Amino acid sequence: MKTFWLLALFVFLIYLYDGFIEYNQFLTNKVSSITPRFFSPNNPKAYTVTNSSFIPPSPSKDPISLIPNTEYIYKPNPFDIDDSENLKTLGLSCTPDSFGYSKSQGNNVFPYHGYPKCSVLNNQNDTYLHIDRKENILYMNCPKGNNGKIVTGPVDSRKFTKGAEIFEKWEVRKYDGKENAKNIEYGLATCEDDNEFMQASLVPIFNQTAYSMAKSKTTSKPKIIFFLTLDSMSRRHMFRKTPKIIDFLNTLNSNSSSEFSSFDFKLHNVLGADSISNQVPIFGGLDKFVSDFSGNQNIDRLGDTALWNILREKGYISLLGLENCDNYFPGALGRNPQVDYAVNPFYCAVQKYTPTRFDKGYELVQRCLGGHQTHWYILNYTKTVAEINKGVNMFLYIHLNSAHESSGQHAETMNDDVTEFLDDFLKSFSKEHEIFIYLNADHGMRYGNWYKDLEAYIEQKLPSLFIIASKSLLDQFPYSYNSLAINTQRLTSKLDLRETTLFIAGIVEKTSFSVNLLEEISPMTRICEHAGIKAWDCSCITMSEISHPSKEVADVIEYLKDYAENLINSASYQHPLYPLGSVCKKIVLEKVTKIYHVSINNVNEYFKLEVTSSSRKNMKFQINYVLMSDKAYKERRLNQYRPEVFAYNAPVRIKILSISRIDKFAGPCEAKARNHGIKAEFCACVDE
Known part of the structure; x- marks a missing residue:
């Protein structure tokens, strides 16, 4: 009986704690809506890294009145790759500077x-494995009557699966003739006694x-x-x-x-x-x-x-x-x-x-x-x-x-x-x-x-x-x-x-x-914000070049450069599978040749840097960062790079969105890095 009451008390405390957490979150949200956090988009007077006066406008009702179908004739010109360029003349608040590669660039x-068609490549017009739902049978019609091996499914009740969860569940067996297909939805087979299961059926x-x-x-x-x-x-x-x-x-x-x-x-x-x-x-x-x-x-x-x-x-x-x-x-x-x-x-x-x-x-x-x-x-x-x-x-x-x-x-x-x-x-x-x-x-x-x-x-x-x-x-x-x-x-x-x-x-x-x-x-x-699109996913964000950075911005840039250098080396020079520097030399990021910036609001902004390194001849990187001092970084998975905390006017989270090489790095070093499972863009091979 004593054990029962202890268990009941334990369950009650858990229930009480969950209720408190839920109520506390409710109160937090209410207080935030009335008195927003100091560093937030709701308080534009406070800014974190660079001073921004940008406040996104609210969407306004479009002045166009819709024409009913009875009075409107839809007769568009043939769709063309360059049609999107016409959008630049419409006065939209969201218009990308570019819509992608031009025809010639593409x-x-x-x-x-x-x-070629697979029928030509494999010298067969269809598949030799079939599921016939009228007869509810599975059968093969391999050339020359050869019988090989087969594997069928489903093998469990899951409709979706991560690969590793199911890889050991299939049973490979010899094909011995027609099978009842009542519970078979798919199969793979081979006409020879080999492991090339290139015949398939999915019904x-x-x-x-x-x-x-x-x-x-x-x-x-x-x-x-x-x-x-x-x-x-x-x-x-x-x-x-x-x-x-x-x-x-x-x-x-x-x-x-x-x-x-x-x-x-x-x-x-x-x-x-x-x-x-x-x-x-x-x-x-x-x-x-x-x-x-x-x-x-x-x-x-x-x-x-x-x-x-x-x-x-x-x-x-x-x-x-x-x-x-x-x-x-x-x-x-x-x-x-x-x-x-x-x-x-x-x-x-x-x-x-x-x-x-x-x-x-x-x-x-x-x-x-x-x-x-x-x-x-x-x-x-x-x-x-x-x-x-x-x-x-x-x-x-x-x-x-x-x-x-x-x-x-x-x-x-x-x-x-x-x-x-x-x-x-x-x-x-x-x-x-x-x-x-x-x-x-x-x-x-x-x-x-x-x-x-x-x-x-x-x-x-x-x-x-x-x-x-x-x-x-x-x-x-x-x-x-x-x-x-x-x-x-x-x-x-x-x-x-x-x-x-x-x-x-x-x-x-x-x-x-x-x-x-x-x-x-x-x-x-x-604009993107009105459609639930975060700034780093928006095609309409326009970056401006900073030719003469202030002391404030220069300090930030130096930090951003060091952060990227550490990340690059952790995936190449310090790769955990190999002795230090055995495959790739240490990359030292040196001169920042270009700085691009855009303010999203007072607590969110973008930087894009072009940075050179002498670790390899003509080595140059392009690095995109997002800086956030509100909670936006928790709302969306951006990519594999973790946020870094940088303290300036307030604790700022930095996320590297992408690092890419903008010099030509293809060649023996690229092949060597890839063979070692190292990101080739980050590697300056020791034998170069």
Whole structure:
């Protein structure tokens, strides 16, 4: 009995403590709103590093009145890579100095590479492994009747997984003939007795329960809301590498008999640096986003805020598919988002049993499985899901990783496949469904030896966004054409896509950061801060050069230079896997040749330095920093570099956003560093 009361007291104290913490946080937030912290954007008289009088304006209502569809004719000029330059004449508060590489620059940096079809490369038109849902069997038809090995899944109940969690769960077995495929959704196989599992099949298992529920709640012509996401594809890169897709979009507008209209959003800004910080807020809202979480991982972390859970109540079945095996989406979503169809473990099997990799360092090598690109399988899976669920509403999200590599060339492989898929998808489902497709990217490219120019830095912040919509669906919203047409020339962000998606489904969710693209105009005065975009992710921030720094600024610059020098050497000269200086010499940063600066507000600012070093001939670095004395650094994961505390007027957090070499460093030293797993940009080899 005594033990029971001690346990009860312990539980009560925990409850009391949790309540106190929650109430204390409530009081803190209330006090902060009435009497803000001294060093905060709400107290512009206090500044930390450099004195700034900049106060962001509030967005004002746009003077333009929307024209109803009955009076407005949407007839755009053919979409072109340079259309975005026209935005500079509109008087927008947010206008980038650059929209990325020009046509000639882009052709020089990303010359045409040329990839053959996988059917040619592997001398087979399809795959030799098949899942037949009519007979519910899995079978192989290898040439000459050869039988090899096979691995199938799913192997557990998780819909998403980090690779290491599942790699030991598959069982490789000899293929002995047809198998019952009732519980098999995917497989990899080889026709010979080797370890090249280059035959694949990925076919959904019909979810009767989800279909019946959706059917009971679908009361009008069903809708398909479809996010077709191309990882690492800036708007300009899409024009460069997938011209057939652009031609297809233009044809939808120019063909008078077309049932669809398409829209090209020229100033669509990222919300964060990576895939999850851009796409997960679409799924669950900005407040719900975390890059990782502790505790039980086998959950749907977004819960009631998840689009798939909200839309289910409106009769939508859901698909969430990823052509990758990374740790990020499972870390942000949990392992069991409550979608009706999911794709992810299949590509973890591909990563384990084939030479294919989906990470950015996997340059130029074509990603083939049998007679198809790896992305073909998820595209085919998506079409099959739509076919077996005809007659009900659908929310589809798939994420293609073909452009997720550091050469910038592999995006070409989507040119034919995605164009053919879109054409086929629209023809197959337009009669029975209203269709709304976001042909979007999470962000532009942000890696590779070429990622050192201002144009590359800007392209990372301006991902592609095209909308394809049934005219019959747009006609249901009285101002949709004019609203969409104007918004293609205004600042938009990922949160706009969430609000618009819910609106299409008949759900109103207003936030201070979002705009409904179908019935509202993104104001001309809208800036990144109004769209929930942090300054370091904004394409419209303009830096000014400081030619004659004050003593105050010079002291800061010296500190910033020392911080970067220590970080560079910790990853090269002092690399933990090798004796001190055995591979790379110590880097000494010497002369700061350029200083660029921008004030975000009184407690947030940017510096960009160009710094030379004599550790290697012509060695020069470009380093981007953000300085913060409020709590902004806790709100967003920026990248792998940790914040450094610098005391000046107040404790200031410094974050190095990027360090890149702006001299030519390719050659033997680069190869040696990479072979040792050392960041080549940071290395001056000891034998040079």
